[in-house]
Amino acid sequence: MAAFAQRMKTMEGTAAIIRGLFGTMNDPGVISFGGGAPAREALPVDLVREIANDVIRIDSRGVEALQYGSVPGLPDLREAVSTVLLAPKGVTADPSNILITSGGLEGINLLCQLFIDPGDVILVESPTFVHCVEIFEMFQARCVSVAMDDSGMVPEDLEEKIKRHSPKMAYLIPTFHNPTGRTLSLERRERIAGIGSAHDVIILEDDPYRDIRYSGVDLPPIKSFDKTGHTVLASSFSKIFSPGSRLGYVFASDEISSKLLDAKTATNSHTSMLPQVICAEFFKRGYYPSHHDRICGLYRERRDVMIDSIDRFFPEGTERVFPDGGLFTWATLPCGIDTTELLAESLANPDVRVAFVAGEGFFIEGGGMGRDSMRISFGSVPPEKIRVGAERLGRLILGKLG
């Protein structure tokens, strides 16, 4: 059989890890803190039905929704990104510099098309979002990790790694980080934008959780501090509207935006029109603010129940992140408990059966990093189940401590 391209070998390992991490998550007998999907109660099903019924009509929006569209995306949706999502966050974005992508991850893929030759270095947080590592490996990049603390990526280590590895790009999720739930501080946001400009490194700011803030003070994106065009903002409608719609966007400088159109054309011509038309109308009708309030309230309650349950049921010495938004927290267990083993025991034990994602897979360094940690997703689990699941898991951990 004809040989596969080199990139397929490079990405094999991570692809297998991802299948392992997320593979067994849909068993209805399991309480799952594993997947990162939004709550089904957070999906605007009724609104979408109403809008679809209104807009799909002969000779008007219906044809627009079904006929070929333009490469950069529907003008109304790019306008909504600019005025509703970015302007209130302190980012001035001309809609002509916004590209609508087929989900947030496609933005990451397209940026790699633009910038990554085989062997180029991409700096990532430690831990980082493994799905993006899979993309980076498909482009045969070499990933190098940068230290994180409770305030996000550490700028000193970023500069140090830039000097040592001459990377093309630094990838980070600054707000309600996946997998840890941490948020990059204001001061570091400004500093990291400056580091990108000073060292000619693309700062790829992946910010899909930013709009799901339900406590604390809003922070401007890194992009708002960018003076040279080195920061590129990629985000998604998955958490604020619907993940299945596969809608995301990239906001970048003129030069990068224009190249992105070539890469998008050669990927899939343009993003599906029907979801774009419906999502644009969702914003145009002013449905977003009240929908946003409703889902933030829903996630706030789940976060509160999860944090309270961890504090109550997990053993003393457990460290956990208190996230001001998003869908995840990150717990580190005492006494070096191995979370990969814990997960296997939890799923095998009929009195527990609680899933989470073991921490190890999020560290590109290997060597046991994150072996005592776990990503705990509370977004898609109803509060009463969160309490039950955390209690069962806590009991299992306490049992292991003897």
Place this chain on the structure above:
Amino acid sequence: MAAFAQRMKTMEGTAAIIRGLFGTMNDPGVISFGGGAPAREALPVDLVREIANDVIRIDSRGVEALQYGSVPGLPDLREAVSTVLLAPKGVTADPSNILITSGGLEGINLLCQLFIDPGDVILVESPTFVHCVEIFEMFQARCVSVAMDDSGMVPEDLEEKIKRHSPKMAYLIPTFHNPTGRTLSLERRERIAGIGSAHDVIILEDDPYRDIRYSGVDLPPIKSFDKTGHTVLASSFSKIFSPGSRLGYVFASDEISSKLLDAKTATNSHTSMLPQVICAEFFKRGYYPSHHDRICGLYRERRDVMIDSIDRFFPEGTERVFPDGGLFTWATLPCGIDTTELLAESLANPDVRVAFVAGEGFFIEGGGMGRDSMRISFGSVPPEKIRVGAERLGRLILGKLG
């Protein structure tokens, strides 16, 4: 500014050609035989509205349409591809070997991810579909052309070019070819499948027009003759359902299908669910056969009017293809008339203003190939306008002959 990847330079030329070829096509004062879009009358707007209204309901399909989906695509839609689209054409396809893509072009992109390293050779028809050349150049492939005649790609030249260039892949549109409207003969289909197997070359069969046949005898896809898994069938719902939905599919061997899932994951996770749910329901409710009959009737009439008008109004010595399906014909003018100049004159002359695509851009060889030819699209133009446009264009050409 950080340097772009090498691939962005490789694709620059073709990207500019495509912008030039298709850029000025939406002027309402122009009768356009240029674009390749389906007729707006062929879009199932009413059916989509009815289905959308029925299926987007809380706690059932609505959540399915808005929540994350699976990488390979909606099972119902893969089943429809297998039973409704492929089985009647003589292709036995297990749905587990079908991947739903974001439009037909994404299938081409994903196959390149799987097989193309920089410098690999891809054989293409002469002329060929330039959008795919843009994709091939993004993957830094070297395209080499294979001769075509009225029966499609010439197998002898294919074998000759395989021996000379050791290609990874041969790309062809065997049915109602873009840009020429030609169809590969039955005998050549079987031979080309065998050549792929014998020489260990992937035969990428791009077949988006196959189902729009309105005269002549149906032919089985090349894939139906494939005994070794070397042929991969990529197709699209753009011409039979809706292009804006960006739905396509790839049918491939077990080994290739499984790798395609990795590449799809690292491109955009999965194809948008809402269009998948609606399109699957369109097949499930049995709407496809009558919709198909209706649009084939519509295109048959347009083809007949276009061929008749060319024969009547274009000068003696004009050669044109009589297509049994699809949206295009291809005309070659006598006396070496330059169609790029003709197009400029046509658009500048207020008594003409008829657009088409000049032939030159479809030949990767350069050197004036196709300079006297033109792609004439009749799919999206109502019959009365086809006649008026062809008459005006014929008059302009006759005037140039003096």
